[in-house]
Amino acid sequence: MTTTVQMDFRTRLQNWIPKLVLAPSLGVIMVFVYGFIVYTVYLSFTNSKILPSYDLVGMANYTKLFQLPAWTLAITNLAIFASLYIVISIAIGLTLAIFLDQKIRGEGVLRPIFLYPMALSFIVTGTAWKWLLDPGIGIEHTMHLWGWASFHFDWIKNSKYAIYTVVLAAVWQTSGFVMAMFLAGLRGIDNEILKAAQIDGASNWNLYWRIIIPQLRPAFLSSFVILSHLAIKSYDLIIALTGGGPGRSTELPATFMYSYTFTRNEMGVGAASAVIMLMTIAAIMIPYLYAELKEVK
Incomplete structure (x- = not known):
């Protein structure tokens, strides 16, 4: 019984280790790539000049x-x-x-x-x-x-x-x-x-x-x-x-x-x-x- 539990734990750990290792990189990509893409799209609909502005101006x-x-x-x-x-x-x-x-x-x-x-x-x-x-x-x-x-x-x-x-x-x-x-x-x-x-x-x-x-x-x-x-x-x-x-x-x-x-x-x-x-x-x-x-x- 103990051996079975240990093997199950090791299997789960082996499955989770790659995800845990990749998680920080994926998090950084989500923020600094896709997050800033979304932010740029939002700025394109604002009255931003030298600094970001959050006043929406539509398609102007x-x-x-x-x-x-x-x-x-x-x-x-x-x-x-x-x-x-x-x-x-x-x-x-x-x-x-x-x-x-x-x-x-x-x-x-x-x-x-x-x-x-x-x-x-x-x-x-x-x-x-x-x-x-x-x-x-x-x-x-x-x-x-x-x-x-x-x-x-x-x-x-x-x-x-x-x-x-x-x-x-x-x-x-x-x-x-x-x-x-x-x-x-x-x-x-x-x-x-x-x-x-x-x-x-x-x-x-x-x-x-x-x-x-x-x-x-x-x-x-x-x-x-x-x-x-x-x-x-x-x-x-x-x-x-x-x-x-x-x-x-x-x-x-x-x-x-x-x-x-x-x-x-x-x-x-x-x-x-x-x-x-x-x-x-x-x-x-x-x-x-x-x-x-x-x-x-």
């Missing part, structure tokens, strides 16, 4: 937000940046993955080289690319020293092209990560299917276009979700690379939210912009999670 902040030219510009820049960033990163990542999947020599060396940029923070990436693209010390200056005096590459100083320098730096950082996801997908394809297609006379083009790439659908979806999330919340890369300039030519919703909350003392409007960003991310994540859970079931 959202109405004001979508009437601001700076917000319209930030949304336009996000559309340009996100579309180019996602498409180019996926295209380069898939190309590199197919290249490495050919069992080439030196794969063990090339793979970490392609992945290395993802190990850097966006601040480091932005700073490095700022130096490279600066006409006074970067690529343009180097070309002039080599005798190519007619070479000009001043996009980072040009308000019409500055947003494309952000795309360039972001693609450089994440293409290797996308490559790793596609490479994992390629290595997971059943070779018997490929051999059967080759026996039937399928060319390499048809092999990839009709068999291999369609089976990479999970990798495409994962890449799209991750890159979309990174694009929407991009802040540190912008600050380090262009500072949102020249003028406001590279301002994105994240930099807009920071400037209106902490610089212009419009906390209610800043909170509203943060909620719009959250809703955009949720619109991408929720269908993806639903599809994944439905597939598991």
Whole structure:
């Protein structure tokens, strides 16, 4: 009897120990992540300025937000940046993955080289690319020293092209990560299917276009979700690379939210912009999670 009670107690203790260990972390997450999300949503409906205010003003902040030219510009820049960033990163990542999947020599060396940029923070990436693209010390200056005096590459100083320098730096950082996801997908394809297609006379083009790439659908979806999330919340890369300039030519919703909350003392409007960003991310994540859970079931 005593032995049975002791075993029952040990079983219950083993079940409760993981919960007790995780409880503080879950509590901190609930307060400092989800709690502050709810608090931000509440502030977006208040008349908060330099300090939080609890006087509700309904949808006034959202109405004001979508009437601001700076917000319209930030949304336009996000559309340009996100579309180019996602498409180019996926295209380069898939190309590199197919290249490495050919069992080439030196794969063990090339793979970490392609992945290395993802190990850097966006601040480091932005700073490095700022130096490279600066006409006074970067690529343009180097070309002039080599005798190519007619070479000009001043996009980072040009308000019409500055947003494309952000795309360039972001693609450089994440293409290797996308490559790793596609490479994992390629290595997971059943070779018997490929051999059967080759026996039937399928060319390499048809092999990839009709068999291999369609089976990479999970990798495409994962890449799209991750890159979309990174694009929407991009802040540190912008600050380090262009500072949102020249003028406001590279301002994105994240930099807009920071400037209106902490610089212009419009906390209610800043909170509203943060909620719009959250809703955009949720619109991408929720269908993806639903599809994944439905597939598991």
